[in-house]
Amino acid sequence: MDTLIDALPYVDKEIEQLPGLKDAVLKEIQREMKSTPKVAADDARLPPKADIFSNSPNLSTLLQGYPSQTLTTTKAVDPSQWQVPHIQPSTNATPDEWTTAERKTRIALAHMDVRNTNAQLQATYAPNAWLIRNYQLEGEAKEIEHEVVQWTERVTEVNRARRVFQEDKGKHLAALETRWQDLVTGTVQLELANVALQGEVDALERKAAALEKELNERV
Numbered sequence: 339m340d341t342l343i344d345a346l347p348y349v350d351k352e353i354e355q356l357p358g359l360k361d362a363v364l365k366e367i368q369r370e371m372k373s374t375p376k377v378a379a380d381d382a383r384l385p386p387k388a389d390i391f392s393n394s395p396n397l398s399t400l401l402q403g404y405p406s407q408t409l410t411t412t413k414a415v416d417p418s419q420w421q422v423p424h425i426q427p428s429t430n431a432t433p434d435e436w437t438t439a440e441r442k443t444r445i446a447l448a449h450m451d452v453r454n455t456n457a458q459l460q461a462t463y464a465p466n467a468w469l470i471r472n473y474q475l476e477g478e479a480k481e482i483e484h485e486v487v488q489w490t491e492r493v494t495e496v497n498r499a500r501r502v503f504q505e506d507k508g509k510h511l512a513a514l515e516t517r518w519q520d521l522v523t524g525t526v527q528l529e530l531a532n533v534a535l536q537g538e539v540d541a542l543e544r545k546a547a548a549l550e551k552e553l554n555e556r557v
Contacts, residue, residue: 347504348500348501348504348505348508349504349505349507349508349511
């Protein structure tokens with residue numbers, strides 16, 4: 339016997355009232371889900387796999403290791419990048435090697451000077467930029483919250499419209515069901531009346547035949 343799943347949840351209450359019907363419906367749904375073919379990972383209907391951080395190998399490596407990597411293996415700040423590289427030629431170095439070492443040291447100091455300047459600029463302007471960014475994020479969050487409220491109201495309106503529609507159609511279906519029951523009852527009563535009348539006709543025919551036979555015998 340096939341199990342029918344109600345399409346009018348606001349009208350059809352049998353699934354909650356009839357014992358065992360809800361379990362039967364759930365079993366039918368589970369059976370159908372098991373028989374439904376699963377979508378393969380390479381299905382053409384699925385979007386292509388996104389290559390995240392394709393331009394940043396370091397971030398891609400961190401993503402591949404997540405969440406196995408922890409704070410002990412991943413450092414938020416690498417202090418070694420702020421240290422001046424130690425350049426020390428050997429004791430027997432040639433003048434060219436000393437010149438190269440001196441040039442590298444000047445480059446390192448200039449690089450550190452740029453870093454210090456950037457650090458000072460960050461100390462001066464970063465807090466304000468942080469506040470501005472927070473203000474922007476708060477604005478975006480409020481917009482999203484407002485959109486969520488709007489969609490929630492739309493969903494509520496749809497559910498309300500569904501309920502009104504189903505209750506209205508439920509009354510119509512109930513009227514049709516009552517009329518159908520009345521017609522079936524009338525048909526059954528007509529059939530019973532026909533059977534009773536046929537019985538009376540048969541009895542009258544038998545009585546008429548008996549009277550006719552008796553009359554013939556007297557004649």
